[in-house]
Structure formats: C-alpha cells, structure tokens
Amino acid sequence: MRFLLSLAALAACLSPARAAEPAKAPNVLFIVSDDLNCDLGCYGHAVVKSPNIDRLAASGVRLDRAYVQYTVCNPSRTSFLTGLRPTTTKVMDNATHFRKTLPDAVTLPELFRKNGYEAIGLGKVFHRGLSPDDAKKEMDDPKSFDRVFYGKTTAAGNKGEGRNLTGGALAWCRWLAAEGADSEQADGQLADEAVKLLGEKREKPLFLAVGFYRPHDPFQSPKKYFDLYDNSKFDLPKSPDGYKPPYPLSLGGGAFNDAFAKFTDKERREFLHAYYAGVSFMDAQVGRLLDALDRNKLAENTIVVFLGDHGYELGVRSWWNKNTLFERSCRTPLIVRVPSAKGNGKATAALAEFIDIYPTLADLCSLKDVPKQLQGASFRKLLDDPTAKHKGAALTVVKRGPVMGRSVRTEKYRYTEWDEGKKGAELYDHTADPGEWVNLADSPEMAKTRGELSALIKATESGAKQ
Ligand SMILES: [Ca+2]
Structure with a gap:
C-alpha cells in the first residue's frame, strides 16, 4: 500500500507538476x-x-x-x-x-x-x-x-x-x-x-x-x-x-x-x-x-x-x-x-x-x-x-500643410474628407472600383452613405464603438 502511494506521489510529481509550471x-x-x-x-x-x-x-x-x-x-x-x-x-x-x-x-x-x-x-x-x-x-x-x-x-x-x-x-x-x-x-x-x-x-x-x-x-x-x-x-x-x-x-x-x-x-x-x-x-x-x-x-x-x-x-x-x-x-x-x-x-x-x-x-x-x-x-x-x-473601420490621416485629410476604410468603401469635407471629399466603392478611380462623393444617390461614413470618421477618431 505504501509502495503504491509512493508511486502515485511520484507520478503526481512528474507529469501534472510539469504541466502546472508557468509558461x-x-x-x-x-x-x-x-x-x-x-x-x-x-x-x-x-x-x-x-x-x-x-x-x-x-x-x-x-x-x-x-x-x-x-x-x-x-x-x-x-x-x-x-x-x-x-x-x-x-x-x-x-x-x-x-x-x-x-x-x-x-x-x-x-x-x-x-x-x-x-x-x-x-x-x-x-x-x-x-x-x-x-x-x-x-x-x-x-x-x-x-x-x-x-x-x-x-x-x-x-x-x-x-x-x-x-x-x-x-x-x-x-x-x-x-x-x-x-x-x-x-x-x-x-x-x-x-x-x-x-x-x-x-x-x-x-x-x-x-x-x-x-x-x-x-x-x-x-x-x-x-x-x-x-x-x-x-x-x-x-x-x-x-x-x-x-x-x-x-x-x-x-x-x-x-x-x-x-x-x-x-x-x-x-x-x-x-x-x-x-x-x-x-x-x-x-x-x-x-x-x-x-x-x-x-x-x-x-x-x-x-x-x-x-x-x-x-x-x-x-x-x-x-x-x-x-x-x-x-x-x-x-x-x-x-x-x-x-x-x-x-x-x-x-x-x-x-x-x-x-x-x-x-x-x-x-x-x-x-x-x-x-x-x-x-x-x-x-x-x-x-x-x-x-x-x-480603419482610419488613416495625412496632413497637407494646414489641411487635415482623414480617410476611413470599411469592408465596402473608402471615404476621405479634406478639412472635414470643406476642401473636398472622395468616396470609392471597393466592390466595383478597387483602383479608386471613380469618386462618388458628390453623387446624389450616395448622399446617405456619405453622411454615415462622415460620422464614422468622427466616431473612429474619438474611439466610440464601431
Ligand atoms: Ca517609411
């Protein structure tokens, strides 16, 4: 019996103890x-x-x-x-x-x-x-x-x-x-x-x-x-x-x-x-x-x-x-x-x-x-x-002199504002235009999307939940 206990103790000493070592x-x-x-x-x-x-x-x-x-x-x-x-x-x-x-x-x-x-x-x-x-x-x-x-x-x-x-x-x-x-x-x-x-x-x-x-x-x-x-x-x-x-x-x-x-x-x-x-x-x-x-x-x-x-x-x-x-x-x-x-x-x-x-x-x-x-x-x-x-969303910024550019990427879009949109904006639909050649920012049917993406820039920068 004692021998068996010792064996068990020995076994406990080996593998479980080793597994419990801090990584x-x-x-x-x-x-x-x-x-x-x-x-x-x-x-x-x-x-x-x-x-x-x-x-x-x-x-x-x-x-x-x-x-x-x-x-x-x-x-x-x-x-x-x-x-x-x-x-x-x-x-x-x-x-x-x-x-x-x-x-x-x-x-x-x-x-x-x-x-x-x-x-x-x-x-x-x-x-x-x-x-x-x-x-x-x-x-x-x-x-x-x-x-x-x-x-x-x-x-x-x-x-x-x-x-x-x-x-x-x-x-x-x-x-x-x-x-x-x-x-x-x-x-x-x-x-x-x-x-x-x-x-x-x-x-x-x-x-x-x-x-x-x-x-x-x-x-x-x-x-x-x-x-x-x-x-x-x-x-x-x-x-x-x-x-x-x-x-x-x-x-x-x-x-x-x-x-x-x-x-x-x-x-x-x-x-x-x-x-x-x-x-x-x-x-x-x-x-x-x-x-x-x-x-x-x-x-x-x-x-x-x-x-x-x-x-x-x-x-x-x-x-x-x-x-x-x-x-x-x-x-x-x-x-x-x-x-x-x-x-x-x-x-x-x-x-x-x-x-x-x-x-x-x-x-x-x-x-x-x-x-x-x-x-x-x-x-x-x-x-x-x-x-x-x-x-x-992922947000990237650059500065051009005093003008700040902010660009947000979502799964579908890239949307960029220059001086918070006052100096221009760019909107690209990546599903149709991965090269970002066609700017949709001023297209009337994209107005709602543009508004949402503009709010997303602010929310992302301020750390609000995306
Ligand atoms: Ca570099």
Whole structure:
C-alpha cells in the first residue's frame, strides 16, 4: 500500500507538476520594413520574389486588410509604437520626436522592458533619416531599448551601377546595383547582428525589433537582387484616360509631380526594378532571421510580427511615393506568427489598424501595466479564427500643410474628407472600383452613405464603438 502511494506521489510529481509550471514568456521578433507595400508574393503579386516573407505568411496569419494610421515614416511608427492615433500623438511630420508631445508615453518596446524583457532595437524602428548614413540620432528613444545598433553601408557597398532617375531634380530618386555582399549594406549588417543575438544564451525573454531600411530609397541593394528581375517584363501602372486626382497628391503640385511627369517608360521600369530588388534583398535578410529562429530552436517560443511602416503608390496616379490616402499607401503588409495559433497558414480579411498591434502583443504576452490610453484593440482572436470579425473601420490621416485629410476604410468603401469635407471629399466603392478611380462623393444617390461614413470618421477618431 505504501509502495503504491509512493508511486502515485511520484507520478503526481512528474507529469501534472510539469504541466502546472508557468509558461515561459515568449520572445518577440518584431520586423519592420520601410516603405513596403503589399507587392509581395504572399499578397498575390505575380512578379515580386519574396520567398521568405511568403514562408512566414505560410506558417503564420496574413492580415489582408491592415491599415496604417499615417502614410509617412515617423508619424506611422510613432503611432504603432505608442498605440495611439496621430491626432493624439500630434506627430504628423518626420521631424517631431514623440517625447516632445508625449513625454510620458510608454512605447511598445518600453512596456516589454518593464515586464522583464530585454529589448533590443536594430536599424530603423523609430524614425531615422533618409538612410542609415545620415540617420538622425535625435530620433532615438533611450527608454525603449536596452541596446541599439544601426549598421552602416561600407564604401564598397556604395559602389556599383546606378543613376538618379530625375537627373538630380530630386535628390532621393536614385538607384544603385551595389558591388559586394549583403553585409556591405546596413540591412545585411542588421541581419548579421540579429543572427548573432538569436544565437546567444540569455536569462530574460527577448523583444528584438529589426527595422530594415529597404525598400525605402536610396534604392540600393546588392546587384544579385537586381539580377532576379527582367524589367522589360513589368506591367507599368496606368491611369484611366483624363484622370486627375480629386485632391492634389502633394503640396502645391511641387517638384515631385514635375519630376514624375518627366519619367519615360525606361525610368518607370528602372524605378520598379530597383524597388523590387530592395524588397527581395530585405526578404533575404528576413529569411536569415527565420532560419536563426529554427536553428536555435527558438521558433516554438517566439512570436514573429512582420510589417511595413506604410504602403507605397509605386507609380499609380503617376505618383512614385507615399503620403496619400489611397489604398496603396494605407494598406500595408502585416503577418503575425504565434506558435501553435490555430489560424496559422491562413489569411484574414478582417479589418485591422496598426494601432491594434500594440494591444495584441501585450495580450499575447500577458504583459502587465498596459497603458489605459491605448486606442487600438487586440486582434488575438483572428490568429485562432481568421474568419472572425475584428472592427468595422480603419482610419488613416495625412496632413497637407494646414489641411487635415482623414480617410476611413470599411469592408465596402473608402471615404476621405479634406478639412472635414470643406476642401473636398472622395468616396470609392471597393466592390466595383478597387483602383479608386471613380469618386462618388458628390453623387446624389450616395448622399446617405456619405453622411454615415462622415460620422464614422468622427466616431473612429474619438474611439466610440464601431
Ligand atoms: Ca517609411
């Protein structure tokens, strides 16, 4: 009898006790790519080669309708890293540091630190300058990371074949098929550093943010990534005859429009080529991070999030930039892989906003002291059930000088108001017009819908239930 009891006690000691151990806090690998739109294999693009992001999507959940809250670097990053709308952060340009307007905000990586994580930031996580080489250190946020590393393209990596597509009219519009290996480029060095970090033993759970600089300009990548594409095969973007955007795409028409209007097909092909080479180069670095997770047996306890900081028009409406309130700028890649999530390998069409990423990660990692003022909502349920609904509207804003543009996306419509409609409005029916070419805002039969969508902008911004 005693012997039997001992055996039972021993059994109780083994399996049930082990099952009752608190789960190990998951690591988080948070990958941001700069100016990346949804032109990726896994999002259905026929030309772009992104095998590594595709394999992440195949093993995680791809959000097909995820929208940023601002379509420029600093305001968007500030928004998703603080979990607040740009109208709350008041950061709507690339020069304002959020600590000026929100000194006490607790950023996403900062919250992980407060919860016992080691948080490391590589590359452009918060905003930097145009490239790592002219990066603005004053945009750093020391509260957010235990450690940062930015990388710097070497002299050899800055050599190669290329040119400025505007003949110098715009300083940034240049491409380079660079000599040398990936590690001559800052993004290659970020991956080197991340691979090294993922191979180290550590006591604390890790929040590792890796902010790749590509495909943002300068459109510079090792030549082998340019060699993946034959640009004579690209379809060039076309607008319907006589099309004019209802509201100017930039302030006062400006140098951008003048330069883009002079592009020949040759320049358009080169632009697409250089951007896509940058996507493939960045994708290869993502692959190295995923391989490092597998090699170090970390994949089973690491949440991977992959996102762009906003989309990119890439020649649609003859606009070779971002900063619009059209779908191509607002809709942005977002893939989340939580080990053992039931939805892994599937996509969700549920609407989501990038301010939802912060509360989702806080939820998934059971973080404590989550700031009460967060304006997004956890989409955790989508990761187990991609057919579920999350929210009814996604709101994106941009500022054009003193004029504020606000654009709401529902399942069916995109509706945009400039200066609360006083300077114009745009209404697109996505079921009939996914390209957003036909503005229905002034059509009498849409008056009721327009009124409802106008109210939805206000309700979404103020946080009323959608
Ligand atoms: Ca950007």
